Amino acid sequence: MTITACSTWIARGDIELSSVLDILPLLDSIWDCDVAIDLKAVEQLATDQSSLKAAAGLAKPGKWSGVGASGDGALIWGECAGSGANPYRVMADLRDLGNKCTCPSRKFPCKHVLGLLWLDAEQVVPFPPADTPAWVSDWLGRRRGTPAAKP
DSSP states (O other), X not given: OOHHHHHHHHHHTSSOHHHHHHHHHHHHHHOOSOOOOXXXXXXXXXXSHHHHXXXXXXXXXXXXXXXXXXXXXXXXXXXXXXXXXXXXXXXXXXTTTEEEEOSOOOSSSOHHHHHHHHHHXXXXXXXXXXXXXXXXXXXXXXXHTSTTOOO
């Protein structure tokens, strides 16, 4: 099952959104293939054109550090240089496009998340398989309702 298939079924009314959320834990256990996102999907996630334009400006290797991915490529993360002293921690789950950023933006997803997804979609930088940082595991655990879940 792919994200596109789920979206199609939801749009047609074949399944309800709550049904998709109910099966995510099952999908996690059977999903053995790499997950990918394309630029069109990133564009569709953007709340407005200004967010997308700002994300394009962040889709440069020099803006990012600590970029990585889970072994199956479903989780991606990185730290994006912002205006503050500390970089923003940005993470996304490509299985359902769940995402999180530590920036104070009220837009969801923010330009940093869109920038991270853009980096992956356009393969601007490699996302090497790595151990999942604690801050990503903590977020994933909160999303799944489990303490510090491992991908």
